[in-house]
Amino acid sequence: MDQWRISDILAREVLNNKGCPVLEVDVVSADGRCGRASASFGISAGSHEAAILRDGGARYGGMGVRTPMRLVRERILPLLKGMDSRDQRGVDAALIALDGTPDKSALGGNTLCSVSLAVAKLGARQMDLPLYKHLGGALCHALPLPLLNLINGGPYSAGPADFQEFHAVPLGAPNFAEAMRMGVEVSLRLPEVIRKRHGADAYRPGHLGGIGAPAADPRAVLDTLLAAVEDAGYGGRFVLSLDCATSHLFDREANVYAMSFGRLSPEEMVDYFAALVRDYPIFMLEDPLHEDDFEGFRFGIAVEAKIGKKFAEAIPAAIPLAVVLVFVDEKCLLQAVQGGRDLLDEQAAFLFQLPDGVRAGHFDAL
Secondary structure (H helix, E strand, O other): OOOOEEEEEEEEEEEOOOOOEEEEEEEEEOOOOEEEEEOOOOOOOOOOOOOOOOOOOOHHHHOOOHHHHHHHHHHHHHHHOOOEOOOHHHHHHHHHHHHOOOOOOOOOHHHHHHHHHHHHHHHHHHOOOOHHHHHHOOOOOOOOOOOEEEEEOHHHOOOOOOOOEEEEEOOOOOOHHHHHHHHHHHHHHHHHHHHHHHOHHHOOEOOOOOEEOOOOOHHHHHHHHHHHHHHOOOOOOOEEEEEOOHHHHEEOOOOEEEEOOEEEOHHHHHHHHHHHHHHOOEEEEEOOOOOOOHHHHHHHHOOHHHHOHHHHHHHHHHHHHHHHHHOOOHHHHHHHHHOOOOOOHHHHHHHHOHHHHHHHOOOOOO
């Protein structure tokens, strides 16, 4: 018996922490081992992101996932049954080919991702490895840092800030458990810090599990978050990250970003972020520009002289993520990278392998 071969796939509908239905998948091997996963998703979605497949209709306000459940049973199980659960590349390639669409709309990005993650967990169990080593290889030795989404703004929150998420990241923690403890302690201090700095009325719930932004200006929000870090006794042990989600701020006709303090051109927006990274311990910017603002990202990759050494050190986190999230067209990717090739020379292998990675399924239409 080839104990590692996939023998069954089960799918069910579960509710996430917001009461929204999501697909959960069990992939079972011939020896009875199981990998279980569910793929969550953000509230905001760009036009280039993988499609989320839902049922529609009145049930759960159209958000049910019985259709993905049926597709797992009727189309994905027959395809993957008998495949080696340790062959993640082969499984993912088969799923992508079965869907056959650039945005995963035939089977749903939520369906494919749930199955793929469940296979990854099963493969790790078959190899008696932790998941991060199964995916990252023998030399992988570090767990990811938690990004704690503590303050919420943007169009989906009662908080008035321009940007959607403000994260505190416990970079100075010795391990993952301590990082979570430190983050929770900062979150417990945050309500009182907001009341002291902005008044009692400024404390309001956020839509994404955090606290509503107490001010419109992102700098005021970052100052408040750092004050909570200091108040919890962790000054200098946290860095910050932002999910800017700036597509909602972009005026296509005028080619400007409508920020709370003024209207900025793409080049001015890049300068704004350069100053922000210079003045605050920011290590990551997600979606800092509109998803189709290729002009802005060409400015952003070639701004070493404007931004200086600090941003150059932050680029390993900031730029690859921005490229993966935004450049879904190979030509645009290569045009964007060309302007910053000297700056990113040590990363050229990674960046110029992205088109191959897309074809191989490493980077999907996110």
